[in-house]
Amino acid sequence: MHWQGVRMTLLLRRAFFYLVTAFVALSLNFLLPRMIPGDPVSRMLQRFQGHLDPHAVFALRALYGQTNEGLWSQYLDYWSRLLHGDFGVSFSNYPTKVTTIIGQGLPWTLGLIGACTILSFVIGTALGTVAGWKRGGWVDGLIPVTTFLTSVPYFWFGLIAVYLFAVELRWFPLAGGYTPGIEQGFNFAFIDNVLEHAMLPALTIVVSSVGYWLLGMRNMMVTTLAEDYVLLAKAKGLSRRRVMNTYAGRNAVLPSLAGFALSMGFIVGGSIITEVVFNYPGIGYTLFQAIGGQDYPLMQGIFFIITVAVLGANLVADLVYVLLDPRTRRAA
Structure with a gap:
């Protein structure tokens, strides 16, 4: 009963915190795009050098949803649409809905960045466990190399990979998510083509990020191995594998x-550099284009997805700590 009360208290406390955070973040999501100077209609009007009929200007602004309502009225309308799952119509892809554009780009980002994040975490954690258990071994020798690769700016690392493996050696396609003109669908030819285009960005993501997980896990293993319960497990004569995985590694x-958990939340936002470098048709590249075109509805829709993903990942991280570390329960 006591544990149930502690769990409910923790859940309520965290739920309130994340609701307040979500409200503030989504309010900023409304304000920030409007702080950018200019708008897409003004850009369009510049081409006519002011020689456009005022009625035509009014029609253009109405077409793009730019009314003369005050900021407060726009804010209330923004929340009303948000609660109904309506992000509006994209300015730069009129009359396509924002939800349609996000639905087209999100699977590409989740498939590439999500899979690579999981893979780099598994590889780095496994290698870090071995490196911490067998200090001075061959895995320890990988740490300087992986740390250097992690410290290199990703856009620079990606450009070098493109130049070497796509331009010079021609081992991989130069850019894109698939070859233009290929028949899209759930068939072997298209899937094979998509995997071929994803291979180079996937390799650069894994190689550049695995060192972060390796070093962090290795250092934690070294610290954990000095704990009394690990020494006691060794003294009991338990197998090395059981001590390493069950007592120290866990x-x-x-x-x-x-x-x-936090990195999974940043998959959408963190995909921008990767997708711009490799011209990959994901949500990050879509956001990059939306910013360039001052497409407010599309920017707000993507920022909403990022906000929900990051807050959800934080909540999952908190719950994982509560479930796996009894000390957090006692602290509550």
């Missing part, structure tokens, strides 16, 4: 799990 992985 506790050492807690910070990495929290970091992994």
Whole structure:
């Protein structure tokens, strides 16, 4: 009963915190695009050098949903649409709905960035566990190399990979998510083509991020191995594998799990550089184009997805800590 009361208190406290955070973040989502100087209609009018009939100007602004309502009225309308799942119509892709554009780009981002994030976490955590258990071994020798690759700016690393493996060696396609003109669908030819285009960006993501997980897990393993319960497990004569995985590894992985949950939340926002470098048709590249075209509805829709993903990942990280670390329950 006591544990149930503690769990309910934690859930209510975190739920309130995340609701307030979501409200503030989504309010900023409304304000920030409107702080950018200019708008798409003004850009269009510049081509006519002011020689456009005022009625035509009014029609254009009405077409793009730019009314003369005050900021407060627009804010209330924004929340009303948001609660109904209506992000409006894209300015730069008129008359396509924002939800349609997001639905087209999101699977590409989740498929590439999501899979690579999981893969780099699994590889880095496994190698970090071995490196911490067998200090001075061959895995320890990988740490300087992986740390260097992690510290290199990703856009620079991606451009070098494109130049070497796509331009010079021609091992991989140069850019894009698939070859233009190929028949799209759930068939072997299209899937094989998509995987071929995803291989180079996937390799650069994994290689550049695995060092972060490796170093963090290795350091936590070194610290955990000095704990009394690990020494006691060794003294009992338990197998090395059981001590490493069950006693040391399970506790050492807690910070990495929290970091992994947060990185999953940043998949959408963190995909911008990757998709711009490789011209990949995901949600990050869509956001980049929306910012360039001052497409307010599309920007707000993508920022909404990012906000929900990050807050959801934070909530998952908190719950994982509560479930795996009894000390957080006692602290509550």
